[in-house]
Amino acid sequence: MVRAEENQESHREKTNDFLALRTLLRRHLPSTTASLQGGRFISFPRLSLFLWSLLWALSGCGLSTNHYLLIDQSLLANDPRRADAIMAQAESEYGSRNRLLYSMDRGMTLHLAGDYVQSNSQLENAAQEVEQLYTRTIRTETAAFLTNDNMLPYEGDAYEHVMINVIKALNYAAMGQLMEAVVEARQIDHRLNVLADRVKETDGYREDAFARYLTGVLYEATGDLNNAFIAYRKAYDIYEATRGWARTPIPSMLHADLLRTTDALHMTAEFDEYHRQFPETRWVSTLEHPDLAQVVVISYNGRAPRKEDNYLDLPVSLSALQLVLLNRGVIHASNRQERRAADSILYGLNGRVVRVALPRLIPQKTQVLYEDVTLIPRDGEAISGKSELVYNGTALAEKSLSDRMPGITTKALARAVIKFAAAEGATRGAQHAVNKGDAQWVGLVVGLLAHGLAVASEEADKRSWRTLPDEIQISRLWVPAGEYESRIQTVTRAGGAPRTGATRPLVLRAGQTVFLIERVVL
Numbered sequence: 001m002v003r004a005e006e007n008q009e010s011h012r013e014k015t016n017d018f019l020a021l022r023t024l025l026r027r028h029l030p031s032t033t034a035s036l037q038g039g040r041f042i043s044f045p046r047l048s049l050f051l052w053s054l055l056w057a058l059s060g061c062g063l064s065t066n067h068y069l070l071i072d073q074s075l076l077a078n079d080p081r082r083a084d085a086i087m088a089q090a091e092s093e094y095g096s097r098n099r100l101l102y103s104m105d106r107g108m109t110l111h112l113a114g115d116y117v118q119s120n121s122q123l124e125n126a127a128q129e130v131e132q133l134y135t136r137t138i139r140t141e142t143a144a145f146l147t148n149d150n151m152l153p154y155e156g157d158a159y160e161h162v163m164i165n166v167i168k169a170l171n172y173a174a175m176g177q178l179m180e181a182v183v184e185a186r187q188i189d190h191r192l193n194v195l196a197d198r199v200k201e202t203d204g205y206r207e208d209a210f211a212r213y214l215t216g217v218l219y220e221a222t223g224d225l226n227n228a229f230i231a232y233r234k235a236y237d238i239y240e241a242t243r244g245w246a247r248t249p250i251p252s253m254l255h256a257d258l259l260r261t262t263d264a265l266h267m268t269a270e271f272d273e274y275h276r277q278f279p280e281t282r283w284v285s286t287l288e289h290p291d292l293a294q295v296v297v298i299s300y301n302g303r304a305p306r307k308e309d310n311y312l313d314l315p316v317s318l319s320a321l322q323l324v325l326l327n328r329g330v331i332h333a334s335n336r337q338e339r340r341a342a343d344s345i346l347y348g349l350n351g352r353v354v355r356v357a358l359p360r361l362i363p364q365k366t367q368v369l370y371e372d373v374t375l376i377p378r379d380g381e382a383i384s385g386k387s388e389l390v391y392n393g394t395a396l397a398e399k400s401l402s403d404r405m406p407g408i409t410t411k412a413l414a415r416a417v418i419k420f421a422a423a424e425g426a427t428r429g430a431q432h433a434v435n436k437g438d439a440q441w442v443g444l445v446v447g448l449l450a451h452g453l454a455v456a457s458e459e460a461d462k463r464s465w466r467t468l469p470d471e472i473q474i475s476r477l478w479v480p481a482g483e484y485e486s487r488i489q490t491v492t493r494a495g496g497a498p499r500t501g502a503t504r505p506l507v508l509r510a511g512q513t514v515f516l517i518e519r520v521v522l
Contacts, residue, residue, distance in 0.1 A: 063101070063150070064093050065306070068466050071109065072303060075521040078502070084109040087467070100129040101154045101463055107167060108467040112300070112519050116171035123168045130161050149411075149461035157400040158195055160465045162208050165191060169218060170298060173515040178222050185215040185231075205399055209238035209248065210391035210472060216257065217296060217476075221513035225286075229261040247395045251388040253476055256283035263287065284478045292478040293508035297373050297488065299387050299518040302366025302470030305394045307401075307462035310360040313343075313353055314416070320352035340456060348452025351427070356416045358409060359460040361401050363394045366470045367522045372489040372498065373475045375506070383479050391472035397464065408461075416458065423450035469519070481510040490520050 067090040074083035087109040094102040103126035110119035133155045169184035188211050199206035216231030232254060239250040255278040262271040264286045284292065315321035327346060347353035371387040427447040484506045489498035501518060508514060 063095075063098055063463055065462075065466070067093070068306075071467065072521055075112070075519055080109065080112040080114070080519065084113040084115070097151070097153045098463065099153070100126055100133065100156055101465070103129060104156070104160065104164065104465045105467045107164070108465070111167055111171055112517070114174075114517075116175050120168050120171045123164050123171075126164050127168075130156060130164070150459060150463070152461075154461075154463045156465065157397075158199075158205055159208065159396045159400055160468075162188065162191055162195075162211050163465070163468065166211050166214060169214065170515065170517070173218065173221075173296075174517055176514070178218065178513065181218050182222050182224070185218045188212075188215050189231075201403070203245070204403055205396065207234075207238045207242070209235050209242060209246065212238060213251075213254065213390055213474075217474075220257075220261065221294070221296075225261050225264050229258070229265060229267070232257045232261060245395060245399050246392055248389055248392045251390055251474070252281065253388055253474070255281040259283045260286060289478070291481065291510040293481050293510060294513040295373075295375060295477045295479065295486065295506065295508070295516065296513060297371065297387065297475045297477075297486075297516045297518055299368075299371045299473040299475070299488075299520065300469035300471075301368040301371075301473060301490075301520050301522065303364040303521060304464065304466050304468040304470060305361050305363045305397050306466060307359045307361055307460070307464060309460045309462065310358045311343075311458075312356040312358065313347070314356065316352040316354060316420075320347075320350055323347075323350055324353060344452040344456035345448070347455045348448040348450075351423070351447045351451045353451075353455070354416045354420045355455045355458045356409075356412045357458045357460040358405070358412060359401065359462055361394075361398055363398075364470060365394060366520075367492045367494060368471070368473075368520055369491045369493045371473060371475060371518065371520075372491060373477060374487045374489070375477055375479055375484045376487065377479075377482055377484050383477055385475045385477045387473035387475040389471055390474050393468050393470050393472070412458075412460075416454075419454040419457070420451075423447070423454045426450040479508065481508050481512075483507050486516065488516075488518055490522065492522060 067086055070086045071083040074080070074086060084106070087106050091102055091106070103122045107119045107122035107126060110116075110122060133153055165184050165188045169181045169188065172178070172181035172184060192207055192211060196206045212231050213235035216228045216235060219225075219231055220228035236250060236254055236258065239246070239248060239254070243249065255274070258274045259271065259278065259281060260283050262274060313324045313327075315324050323346070327343065343355070347355065372384060373387065374382050374384045376382045427450055486504045486506055488501040490501065491498050499520070499522070501520070504516065506514060
């Protein structure tokens with residue numbers, strides 16, 4: 001009964017939209033419902049039905065994102081293996097232009113499912129694809145310029161490239177292969193050094209505080225205190241320099257890291273300076289407690305931001321301006337695809353509206369405030385600690401899009417002008433190619449097709465690494481060697497009872513560092 005009522009309501013909405021569209025056309029385009037020269041008659045409903053189907057098929061240029069919803073639902077149900085199975089089934093939807101995106105998405109779902117070896121295999125494919133995508137064919141560039149950037153292979157953003165090596169390093173760390181993780185840490189160092197040389201804008205994304213901090217954790221876990229200190233110091237400086245746009249304060253545990261490593265390296269001047277800056281910081285000396293084990297919990301919280309189209313409809317005449325203004329207030333399609341199809345017909349018939357599509361970022365901020373990590377030994381008191389924010393993925397995505405938006409806008413405007421000129425040329429060429437008596441109706445049909453397709457094909461590039469989280473938090477606990485049970489509770493900004501995740505048994509040796517991965521979709 002509910003389904004039938006929904007179908008009836010959807011039918012009424014589409015009927016109302018169609019009637020509203022017909023009213024607009026009759027008001028601004030009376031020739032579409034009247035007999036044309038030569039005795040020919042174009043029936044608007046019949047013509048629009050045909051074109052609606054055609055434009056509907058042609059408007060779906062971008063990658064379908066339905067599988068992301070199913071993946072989020074699986075992760076919310078604490079079933080990462082099912083999430084990875086959904087991603088594997090969606091491979092064919094990505095196609096050849098999105099090989100990099102699939103490898104990154106699949107690499108992340110495999111990582112969350114605990115299949116670290118296969119995750120690294122996918123991420124290695126992604127790293128190789130990044131290197132290969134620096135060259136493109138002229139044919140591909142031309143096709144994209146005449147339609148939209150979804151025709152181009154997805155190259156990814158700079159922060160996504162860095163995250164490829166970050167997740168690879170965490171895969172090795174989760175498997176206990178810390179030396180292999182350090183190899184990836186060196187790859188992160190190299191990638192960030194190259195990025196810093198390439199990006200000249202001092203306020204651009206040219207460094208990554210979280211990536212530097214993680215390399216410090218990995219270097220320290222393998223006993224390389226000198227490189228650990230260098231990484232911690234860089235992370236501290238980057239957090240401070242990017243505080244404005246990254247919206248990530250300097251983690252208090254980084255203060256402790258700087259004190260601990262300068263003390264262990266006998267860097268007296270640096271230690272005294274950091275002690276002066278952070279007098280309230282509590283820290284554990286590796287010299288006094290060399291037999292302690294460390295547990296590092298990496299918490300992925302929330303969902304990465306998504307993108308949607310932001311359409312700018314630019315009228316070329318006064319009647320087109322009136323049409324655009326009326327269209328905004330009359331037609332309310334039940335989904336964005338139907339709206340695009342209706343706009344394509346309406347503006348195609350008018351022939352004096354230029355559409356520009358720009359990407360707009362939609363944040364999906366996490367509700368997680370922090371994770372409370374507790375290690376419960378067989379004998380003795382439990383040891384607890386709170387996670388701290390080290391990575392704000394939404395802020396990085398916003399910065400990346402903001403830095404690229406001038407170029408995206410310039411290219412979109414140029415493409416819209418070219419498509420409009422091509423549609424005008426096709427219309428006039430068709431009119432001149434037929435008898436004078438047939439010119440009006442031929443011009444109408446060709447103009448509808450040419451201008452309608454120009455509008456329908458305009459779509460922003462909304463692709464991004466959607467399986468990344470919104471935020472990453474880290475907690476680090478030093479405990480005596482022994483057997484423990486780990487318990488992680490999630491505390492949300494809304495308050496209420498903490499959400500308890502799965503408990504895990506741990507057997508810790510002196511001097512050992514163990515990495516745990518936690519995923520919370522809230």
